[in-house]
Amino acid sequence: MATIGLVFLAVCATVHAFPEEPTPYRNTIFNDEKLEGQIFEDVNLFTIRQPSTRRDSIYRLPTKTRPIHYDITWKINMNTHEFSGTVDIDLHATEPMVNEIIIHSHELKIDSVVLKLGDTLINQTHSLVAAYDFLQIRLVTGTLNYNATNRVMYRLSIAFNASLRDDMSGIYRSWYNNYNEIHWMASTQFQSTSARSAFPCYDEPSFKSTFNITIRRPVGFKSWSCTRQLLNSVNAAK
Ligand SMILES: *[C@@H]1O[C@H](CO)[C@@H](O)[C@H](O)[C@H]1NC(C)=O
């Protein structure tokens, strides 16, 4: 097993067509991101005009929950051109009375969904809304605990799998030619909306988080990334 701990910050740019008239909207900039020293500190210097029409905004995630950290493991099978994975998302509610968590997932088979508060299992049901790339997790009873001064952390664990894609998005297969021999590799492309094809996640720029990533690969393969490697590879991949 090769273990690589990574921490990175997603910086994404989005381009929108502006409508003539501003329309009511839900923004995904959180109030604490507008505070001094935070990323959107000066956001009010700009004229914020709603880029989305009402029709577009149905594709946006609700901001009622927010992720803090992701632990991701991908296991890549270069023989079958498939991958499987698990993601543990540490998240909290941002307001009282929240009874669902909505995140993105695109063309991933969802094996299992588990929600926990500490060691306590929270009963939930999940469903995919393919038209919006949503994975919707609904509490069977009650709402997520919420405390304005002391956030209550939940852990959402999801197992998933998919084929390596062939459209250069998410985790996709590509190849190179070395002395007339074709070699396959798996590569990633997450911007602007392709992370949701690689793991279930809050796939919008304002949901900043830290990420610890583990890659399990076949023996004889190597892993490269363009961010810090915190742990050395353990060369015992299966
Ligand atoms: C992929 O997920 C599907 C749906 O849960 C499951 O039936 C299948 O066994 C999984 N395959 C792998 C290789 O994990």
Ligand SMILES: *[C@@H]1O[C@H](CO)[C@@H](O)[C@H](O)[C@H]1NC(C)=O
């Ligand atoms: C969890 O929810 C399912 C579906 O509603 C129900 O069948 C089951 O009894 C619930 N389990 C607990 C421990 O509440």
Ligand SMILES: *[C@@H]1O[C@H](CO)[C@@H](O)[C@H](O)[C@H]1NC(C)=O
């Ligand atoms: C919120 O957390 C603070 C600090 O732990 C605690 O003093 C307070 O009682 C909590 N409020 C509620 C409503 O649980």
Ligand SMILES: *[C@@H]1O[C@H](CO)[C@@H](O)[C@H](O)[C@H]1NC(C)=O
């Ligand atoms: C991420 O991985 C590093 C290295 O193993 C570890 O020190 C750190 O505590 C991890 N972070 C979280 C939030 O789990």
